[in-house]
Amino acid sequence: MELYLKAITKFRNATEITDDFSEISIIRSLISYYNNRASLLENEIGRIEIKKPQAKESARDDITGLLRGTGVNETVFEAVIQIALEISIEGREGRPIGTAFILGDSANVLAKSRQLILNPFQGYKREERLITNPDMLDNIKEFAQLDGAFVITGDGVVEAAGRYITIDTGTVKLQKGLGTRHNSVAAITKRTESIGIVVSQSGGVIRIFRNGLVAATVRP
Structure with a gap:
């Protein structure tokens, strides 16, 4: 569906940059063809182009609420979810590892x-400890092998x-x-205004905690 709509747009643009009537006639025929194909697909599977933005907006609303x-x-x-x-998926040096991140209410x-x-x-300087700094990625992955959790401020300072x-x-x-890692992170999010993110060593499942839940x- 999306490919047909893109093709229609391109062909419409093409009619504006040519004076050759034979070319315009062919292009208009193609536009008509793709319009018909798009209409058929729309009847069969619904308006896909509308559903996708709604899903993205819903996900964004969920994050904002969390x-x-x-x-x-x-x-x-x-950024922390991406690192998690x-x-x-990768583990460290070929073996699975588990770790935890506590975000916000760092004091x-x-x-x-x-x-x-x-x-x-x-x-280290504050700007050197930003979780959004790509240069931090290897350090985070290396220290993820340690017992205990990362503590990160709401604006991203480790x-x-x-x-x-x-x-x-x-x-x-x-x-x-x-286990203990999950229970500890759940407990700290219940007692503070923080978000917990735990990577399970067994299976690699990532769980996000808020208010002890x-x-x-x-x-992955």
Whole structure:
């Protein structure tokens, strides 16, 4: 359907740049043909060109609603999801790994967690720690092998890696089979205005947490 509509547009444009009546006649015949084909397809499968934008708008609305009240920028959220997908699919050095990202309300998240190791991002300039910086990608993937979570501000600054969440996980109830990493991230999102993103080492499934619950699941 989309190809026919593109062809119609191109042929219409072509009629405006030629004075040859025989060429114009052929082009108009082609326009008529593609219009008929487009109409037939529209009757058979509906107006596909209208449905696609609606799906995109719906997805955008879902993201906006998920992030509301967290202070997390949509661009930052999407960048972390993209990194999580790459980690989920590629692993590291040929082996699967699991990791977690906590986005937003970073002061409270840091107050309710502690370093398992020396923070690898300590001492670097703010602009050098932006998750949206392509130069950060390899560092993030490398440090994703560490135990603990990444803590990232709402505007995308990586505050820490290897962060151990210290709050009680007994306040959250997740499905069986989800381990300590998932429960810890669920708990921190219940106690703070943050978003949690967890990559499962087993299967690579990505779960997004908000308010102590699984808000969305992404399968690679």
